[in-house]
Amino acid sequence: MEGPAVNADVLIVGGGIAGLSLAWQLAPRANVVLLEAEGTLAYHTSSRSARQMQPSYGPGPIKELTARSIRAVQQISAELGHSILSPRPLIFIGTEAESAAQSGANGYLKPLSHADALRMSPDLRPESFEAACLDDSALEVDVPQLLEYYRAQAVAAGAAINTDAPVHTAQRTGSGWTVGAGSNAYSAAVVVNAAGAWADPLAVVFGVGIQGLRPHRRTAAIVSTERPVDPAAPMIAAADDTFYYRPDGSDLLISPCESVPCIAEDAKPVDADVRRLMQRIDAVTSLGISGLRRSWTGLRTTAPDGLPVVGYDPEAPGFFWLAGQGGYGIQTSAAMATMASELILTGGKSCGEVPAAVAEALSASR
DSSP: OOSSOEEEEEEEEOOSHHHHHHHHHHTTTSOEEEEOSSSSTTOSGGGSSOOEEOTTSSSHHHHHHHHHHHHHHHHHHHHHTSOSEEEOOEEEEEOHHHHHHHHHHOTTOEEEOHHHHHHHOTTBOGGGOSEEEEETTOEEEOHHHHHHHHHHHHHHTTOEEESSOOEEEEEEETTEEEEEETTEEEEEEEEEEOOGGGHHHHHHHTTOOOOOOEEEEEEEEEEEESSOOOTTOOEEEETTSSOEEEEETTEEEEEOOOOEEOOSSOOOOOHHHHHHHHHHHHTTBSSOEEEEEEEEEEEEEEOTTSSOEEEEOSSSTTEEEEEOOGGGHHHHHHHHHHHHHHHHHTTTSOOTTSOHHHHHHHOTTO
C-alpha cells in the first residue's frame, strides 16, 4: 500500500444500490469514502434487476420501506424535473387455487376476471390461465437514473468514490478500522458492509462473525417478438412464481424467477435455461418470441429468514451491516438508506422516521 491512510468517518464497502444510496444520505453529514471492487459501479446485482417497485412484494417490513421509498423517489423525480417512475400494473395468472392464494395472502392484490385480464393484456393466450389477480400500484423504475442520482448527489456532497478497490486486509484499531483496499490504506471509525453477495466473505476479512447470507441466481433475458409489443402493457407473472415478463421498449424482458443457491461470483446465464424460458413464455403469450437479444444472471443475497440485515454488528464495534436485500434492494433503497444513515450517525439509537419495529426486524442482532 502506498502513502498514508485516507481518513473517513464512514467507509462504505460496495458500490451497488445499497452503498450508493447510503452515500447519498450520509455524505451531507459525514466524511464518506466508498470502495467498489469492480472497475464500474453497480456491476453485479444492481444493474441486473427487473427494475420494478412493487408495494405488494415482500413481508411487512419490506412493504413499509417500499412505500416510503416510492414517496422518496417521487420527490427525486420532482427535483429532476422528470419522472423516473412509470406505472406498470402487475397481473398474476394461474389456476383458480394459485390466484386465490396470491390475492388472499396479499391485501394489495385485487381479483381480476379472466375477461378483464385479456382486456388489459390482449397478447395472453386465453387457455394458458384460469384466473388472475392485479396489483395496480406497481411501478417501473429507471434504475440507471436512480443509481446516477445517488452517485451524483453523494459526490456533490463530498463523498469520495473509488473503483478497482477490492478490500484485502482489515484491522481493528482503538478508534475504528484500518483497511487495505487496492493499493491504498483507509482509516475510518465506521465500516459499512454493503458488499452484496460478498457480504459474509467480507466479514471474514474483518474478523467478524458471518450472518449466514447466501447468494441465489436469478436470470433474465431480453427477447424480440414477431408481433409488436405494447410498451405500456402490464407485467405478467405466474401466480406460482415460476416466470414473469413485461415490455422493455419494443422487446420483452423475461425471467424464470429461479432462486438457485450458489457462490458469490460474476454469475452467467445457462443457455439451456434461457431457451426453456423462451418456450415457456411463448406458451403464455401470442406475441411470438423470435430471437434472443441478450441474457444475464444476477445474485439475490438473503439471510436465513429472508429479511435484509441492517445495523451495527452486536460483537464488532464500528462494523455496520447493510446487506441481504434479496430481491428488494431497488424498491427499498431510498428508505433503507435513510434508516441506515440515522442508525450509523446515532450509534444505533435512532432509525429516524422509519418505525422502530422495522429497524428491529432487520437488526444485525436479531
